[in-house]
Amino acid sequence: MDSIPVNPWAFLKYLFPGNEAPKKGALYMGFDLSTQQLKGLVVDSDLKLVYEAKVDFDEDFKKYGIEKGVLTNPSEGEVFAPPAMWLEAVDLVLDRLRNAGLDFSKIKGLSGAGMQHGTVFWSADAESLLGHLDGRKTLVEQLESGGKGKKRGAFAHPMSPNWQDASTQKQCDEFDDHLGDAQTLADITGSKAHHRFSGPQIMRYRTKYPTHYEQTDRISLVSSFLASVFLGKIAPIDISDVTGMNLWSVSEGAWDDDLLELAAGSTAAVPELKRKLGHVPESGGDSFGPISSYFTTRYGFPASCQIIPFTGDNPSTILALPLRPSDAMVSLGTSTTFLMSTPTWKPDPAYHFMNHPTTPGLYMFMLCYKNGGLAREQIRDQLPGNKSWDSFNAAALSTPPLSQRRLKDPMRLGLYFPRPEIVPNLPSGQWRYSYSPQSPTNPTLTPLPSTPHPDDARNILESQFLSLRLRSTALVAPSPSPTNPSKMLPAQPRRVYLVGGGSANPALAQLCGEVLGSVEGIYKLDIGSNACALGSAYKAVWAVERKQGEGFEGFIGGRWDEGGLLRRVAEGYREGVFERYGDAVEGLRGVEERVLGEQREGGGRGKRTGATVIGSA
Numbered sequence: 001m002d003s004i005p006v007n008p009w010a011f012l013k014y015l016f017p018g019n020e021a022p023k024k025g026a027l028y029m030g031f032d033l034s035t036q037q038l039k040g041l042v043v044d045s046d047l048k049l050v051y052e053a054k055v056d057f058d059e060d061f062k063k064y065g066i067e068k069g070v071l072t073n074p075s076e077g078e079v080f081a082p083p084a085m086w087l088e089a090v091d092l093v094l095d096r097l098r099n100a101g102l103d104f105s106k107i108k109g110l111s112g113a114g115m116q117h118g119t120v121f122w123s124a125d126a127e128s129l130l131g132h133l134d135g136r137k138t139l140v141e142q143l144e145s146g147g148k149g150k151k152r153g154a155f156a157h158p159m160s161p162n163w164q165d166a167s168t169q170k171q172c173d174e175f176d177d178h179l180g181d182a183q184t185l186a187d188i189t190g191s192k193a194h195h196r197f198s199g200p201q202i203m204r205y206r207t208k209y210p211t212h213y214e215q216t217d218r219i220s221l222v223s224s225f226l227a228s229v230f231l232g233k234i235a236p237i238d239i240s241d242v243t244g245m246n247l248w249s250v251s252e253g254a255w256d257d258d259l260l261e262l263a264a265g266s267t268a269a270v271p272e273l274k275r276k277l278g279h280v281p282e283s284g285g286d287s288f289g290p291i292s293s294y295f296t297t298r299y300g301f302p303a304s305c306q307i308i309p310f311t312g313d314n315p316s317t318i319l320a321l322p323l324r325p326s327d328a329m330v331s332l333g334t335s336t337t338f339l340m341s342t343p344t345w346k347p348d349p350a351y352h353f354m355n356h357p358t359t360p361g362l363y364m365f366m367l368c369y370k371n372g373g374l375a376r377e378q379i380r381d382q383l384p385g386n387k388s389w390d391s392f393n394a395a396a397l398s399t400p401p402l403s404q405r406r407l408k409d410p411m412r413l414g415l416y417f418p419r420p421e422i423v424p425n426l427p428s429g430q431w432r433y434s435y436s437p438q439s440p441t442n443p444t445l446t447p448l449p450s451t452p453h454p455d456d457a458r459n460i461l462e463s464q465f466l467s468l469r470l471r472s473t474a475l476v477a478p479s480p481s482p483t484n485p486s487k488m489l490p491a492q493p494r495r496v497y498l499v500g501g502g503s504a505n506p507a508l509a510q511l512c513g514e515v516l517g518s519v520e521g522i523y524k525l526d527i528g529s530n531a532c533a534l535g536s537a538y539k540a541v542w543a544v545e546r547k548q549g550e551g552f553e554g555f556i557g558g559r560w561d562e563g564g565l566l567r568r569v570a571e572g573y574r575e576g577v578f579e580r581y582g583d584a585v586e587g588l589r590g591v592e593e594r595v596l597g598e599q600r601e602g603g604g605r606g607k608r609t610g611a612t613v614i615g616s617a
């Protein structure tokens with residue numbers, strides 16, 4: 001499909017004519033510390049991308065014994081990664097940017113993002129070590145062990161729990177019960193309890209490693225960990241990322257003492273945990289201060305370079321795009337996430353609401369799946385052939401929708417979870433069913449053999465996009481057809497924007513349009529897979545150059561480049577196909593209910609507060 005440059009923010013130029021003029025020669029950086037990579041990029045004042053580099057953990061740091069960026073302990077469902085590796089990655093990504101020709105002296109500000117929910121446990125020496133780094137030595141040699149000859153380093157615990165961790169069912173049950181039920185927890189914090197959320201994770205850490213917990217002086221999220229390294233002291237947790245912890249009351253704008261009590265173990269221990277977590281500033285755009293002297297000495301950053309709050313990878317991603325309330329973003333990274341920006345606060349145990357990273361009064365709606373990119377790779381590698389995306393795509397596109405070779409054939413539906421899933425809360429496994437919706441009062445669901453099948457390539461994509469459609473219906477509304485305004489189209493997003501590694505794949509884009517629809521089509525940010533780091537770099541430009549009180553949307557809208565940052569990569573709504581997938585949504589709901597029921601009967605994983613198909617929506 002031809003590129004169609006579009007600029008949905010162009011109109012903002014007229015609404016906000018007072019935008020500051022771009023600073024000539026100024027550069028800004030954005031980072032994305034995600035599961036498998038650290039990416040860094042540089043934009044100029046006009047938001048134009050000028051440099052980018054990345055470190056791939058599996059390729060660059062085999063010595064840490066990681067696979068796909070993480071270490072695992074399957075017997076307890078644990079997934080974690082060493083912050084020491086991320087420190088090495090910071091030096092390496094900056095070396096790569098220098099080798100690419102970047103003049104660090106022009107960097108006026110930097111911000112970044114970290115995969116959400118993960119915690120880093122700092123020791124009592126961390127603050128002093130961060131504040132006295134020697135630019136002639138690496139970060140890892142000075143922080144991991146505290147430097148040559150020293151016993152203690154900056155970490156009270158050598159590992160950071162990863163968002164894929166599934167070891168905290170017991171703690172999640174307690175979190176959901178503590179305030180009454182899962183809905184109440186969602187009403188207060190934006191989400192019911194989730195394995196990966198920091199509150200249940202901190203609670204488990206305290207009981208599994210009591211001595212390390214005792215020795216933990218400060219707790220950072222992955223985002224504030226990275227900000228701390230650049231700042232040279234422990235940086236505050238960000239106002240959006242804090243809503244991925246199950247510990248923060250969104251309406252109060254404060255830590256929730258009842259939930260802190262649960263994580264800390266007693267009422268008396270609440271003040272100490274609150275101190276470890278630190279104060280959370282209300283603004284996502286006010287500078288934390290200038291960069292650490294380590295970076296001025298080693299790389300030549302100016303001493304005035306400002307460190308802007310680092311946020312979660314998903315909140316940062318929504319800053320890279322002109323997201324209107326009826327638009328959706330689908331991030332096809334290691335995880336799959338579905339993101340919307342909305343003024344409506346409507347929490348539910350089935351999904352997440354978070355504070356918007358820059359704009360008070362807006363919230364981020366999110367669905368998150370562990371089984372995104374890695375699950376698709378597993379099916380790709382099971383198919384006959386050369387384990388390439390080309391073969392996968394050929395198989396997906398030569399299979400008819402829902403494997404219905406004739407319209408009256410049953411639909412083929414599956415769940416493909418190499419890792420335990422979040423929604424629905426199921427253990428790892430693959431389940432395949434045939435589904436006949438012909439009789440609405442008596443649809444039939446028949447199990448199929450759980451062995452690899454040539455149709456799996458199409459079926460896994462259908463299953464992933466159907467799950468997004470099933471859970472996001474409440475956020476979209478019917479709208480008039482753009483070609484025939486007297487005709488109303490069924491509820492669906494206005495546009496879907498694809499980002500993340502999988503957004504390069506045309507088969508994924510096509511299937512996304514067929515299943516999710518979208519009035520104007522499927523779009524892709526034409527800057528590779530770095531939307532998250534780009535959002536952070538935009539935030540840095542806004543934070544440093546905005547006029548007092550100038551909002552993010554107006555500022556960025558005023559500088560947004562008309563010249564083709566977006567590409568329309570697939571059709572959206574197709575009459576007939578969309579409705580057929582509407583029947584399949586009900587089939588998927590049935591498959592999930594069936595598998596969840598079997599798991600409960602078979603003993604499953606204990607009490608499952610998450611074992612609802614779509615919650616109470």
Ligand SMILES: Nc1ncnc2c1ncn2[C@@H]1O[C@H](COP(=O)(O)OP(=O)(O)O)[C@@H](O)[C@H]1O
Nearest residue numbers: 034035036333334335373389500501502504505
């Ligand atoms: N052409 C492609 N088709 C489908 N998936 C792809 C393609 N290229 C990369 N990917 C997927 O992108 C994932 C990495 O996405 P990325 O957004 O870079 O990672 P992260 O989530 O770690 O930030 C890989 O797991 C891989 O499955």
Ligand SMILES: O=C(CO)[C@@H](O)[C@H](O)COP(=O)(O)O
Nearest residue numbers: 034035115116163333334335
């Ligand atoms: O857990 C979530 C969101 O709740 C994940 O989206 C992580 O934030 C990591 O994502 P990747 O960018 O590594 O896929």
